[in-house]
Amino acid sequence: MRRTSIRTIGMTLLLVVWAVSPLRAETKTIARCGAGFLEEVNGYRVLHLKGTPYEMGYQHGALLKDDIRENVRFLFEEKANELKLEVAGANLLNPKRAIGGIAATQKKFIPERFFEELRGMAAGAGLDAQEVTVANFIPELFHCSGFALSGSATKDGTLYHGRILDYGCDWRLQDHAVLIIAEPEGRIPFVNVTYAGFIGSVTGMNARQVSIGEMGGRGLGHWDGIPMAILVRMVLEQANDLDQAVAVFRDNPRTCEYYYVIADGKSGKGVGMEASWDTFGVVPMGGTHPRLPHAIKDAVLLSAGDRYEELARRVKSGFGTFDADSARALMDRPVAMKSNLHSVLFETKSSRFWVANAAKDGAPAATQPYHAFQLTDLLTHEPSSQAPTLPPPPADSAPAPKPVIQGASVTP
Secondary structure, X not given: OOOOOHHXXXXXXXXXXXXXXXXXXXXXXXXXXXXXXXXXXXXXXXXEEEEOHHHXXXXXXXXXXXXXXXXXXXXXXXHHHHOOEEEOOEEEOOHHHHHHHHHHHHHHHOOHHHHHHHXXXXXXXOOOHHHHHHHOOHHHHOOOEEXXXXXXXXXXXXXXXXXXXXXXXXXXXXXXXXXXXXXXOOOOOXXXXXXXXXXXXXXXXEOOOXXXXXXXXXXXXOOOOOOHHXXXXXXXXXXXXXXXXXXHHHOOOOOOOEEEEEEEOOOOEEEEEEEOOOOEEEEEOOOOEOOEOOOOOOEEEEOOXXXXXXXXXXXXXXXXXXXXXXXXXXXXXXXXXXXXXXXXXXXXXXXEEEEEEOOOOOOOHHHOOOEEEEHHHHOOOOOOOOOOEXXXXXXXXXXXXXXXXXXXXXXX
């Protein structure tokens, strides 16, 4: 019998390790600014922000300066001209001024730290603080689908939270797509699936295994509260569990008609929730609502019309078999609309997630490849010491003066 050499055994074991170990992501640091840095992970831009609100805003503005400036320019100089915005029966021909009025109305409800972050971003990007602030209130005007599956609904009991953002591909936001890995001073780290220049969130997950996505409805003109995107951001940096996430909406003044799916990897539970200016309600997994008539065990589904019916049909058909691949397929067209800007699947307990963005030519995210990440891994990333370094805000500089938010009155 031929003797097997130690070298051969060693090579065989090494090949087995390579086969069962995940391939390490290819990372490249683009630039650094203070404690923050911008990197590419397998070709996807990931922005790391750390520190005080002003420091995080400044890092954001400096590291994504060109994207933020182009995003703001396009939104207000080109796309806004196409808007036909009507509030309380009156047509508002100047959307920028109208949004400024919404921002002014809501300012008294919003924690000051978010305005400090916006002032830092404006300073870092070299923009007027008013412009940056008004741009961040745009999500309040546009009113997607989501689901959470767990327990007996999935192959091995894993909780999956799917989120489809159907905002519109013609806003070119996908050109400025970025993952923000935020580590706010004294608060919970989180990932925000977002776009350059926006500090609020519509899709995200935190380091306490809580994930959230929203679905807009009607109710334009009800602005006396905290904007939806800021409430979602508050969940990401404050909520340790599902109950605390729900409490952020229950215990704060809200604005227009919005719906949410929130999931908690620790408990394996998720809920659907309506949190509008005058209505609050929660639908648990397996529950029903007049607008969500399909009760499916260990599942909560949030969509509308034919898209809801198709989502329910797919979940019933695959019940008990869902894994990450088949859960992502639930978000395929036509559950996702032609306006599908991004789609995300969270495996909240492990902190793994997958992101697809609309193509530059406007093809919906559901037709594009997914990028895989893990929040716990991204939080360990460190910038290369060889990467370019941008100047941080001066150590002795205080936050810039508060901008005076101006605009038309839009309260009904």
